[in-house]
Amino acid sequence: MKQQKECAYCGYVCKKEDMYLIGDEYYCLDCVGICDNCGSIELYGDLTIVNYGRDDQRYVCSDCLNTDSFFQCRSCDEYYTSNSYWGSYLGSPICEHCSENYEVCEQCDNVFPAGELEYCSRTDEYLCIDCIRDADCSIENIVNEYSYKPSPVFFGDSNVNCFLGIELEVDNEGDTYNPDRVYEAAEYLNDNYGDKLYLKRDSSLSRGFEIVSHPCTPEYH
Ligand SMILES: [Zn+2]
Ligand SMILES: [Zn+2]
Ligand SMILES: [Zn+2]
Ligand SMILES: [Zn+2]
Known part of the structure; x- marks a missing residue:
């Protein structure tokens, strides 16, 4: 008789040979997934969906997620592969999709939330507060x-x-x-x-x- 085991996560009982061993616990096929990046077997709860809703959507383990290959967008909180990186504001990354919520100062190239740049009639550019001051186009x-x-x-x-x-x-x-x-x-x-x-x-x-x-x-x- 084949040995049966209980899934340590959902309690479902099935054949031991159809289960995955993580650490020293057995889990059923429904409770585990494979990291699409490194191939390690993880509980679904420990995998993160990257590029959600896109053709290249994938599940990634937490070790892989913490590498430069992935980032979490500060605006939509979703995770993406680095090819969707657009820029960063206050040190945290923004995805291509959320770039419409931000604008780039035409002088210093820094990123600011949309609406924060001001038009400088002297240089005919949209500039951040610091560059406006430097460009001498502040009314002050x-x-x-x-x-x-x-x-x-x-x-x-x-x-x-x-x-x-x-x-x-x-x-x-x-x-x-x-x-x-x-x-x-x-x-x-x-x-x-x-x-x-x-x-x-x-x-x-x-x-x-x-x-x-x-x-x-x-x-x-
Ligand atoms: Zn299970
Ligand atoms: Zn991984
Ligand atoms: Zn985003
Ligand atoms: Zn600027």
């Missing part, structure tokens, strides 16, 4: 703090010492608010009239800036 580089007060430069000739400076507050409120337009306006004024006027923040303006001219004669204005 053009619009000064409220306390900014450069020494006055006088424009025009006046024999009665009549010089005037103006302060003009501009704001871009409500639905039409567009940070790129505010930046463009600030950049235009700064590039073309930077010697005659300067821009600064004003607490009464949430999204605009104040244009302040250096003192000029009324004629010069």
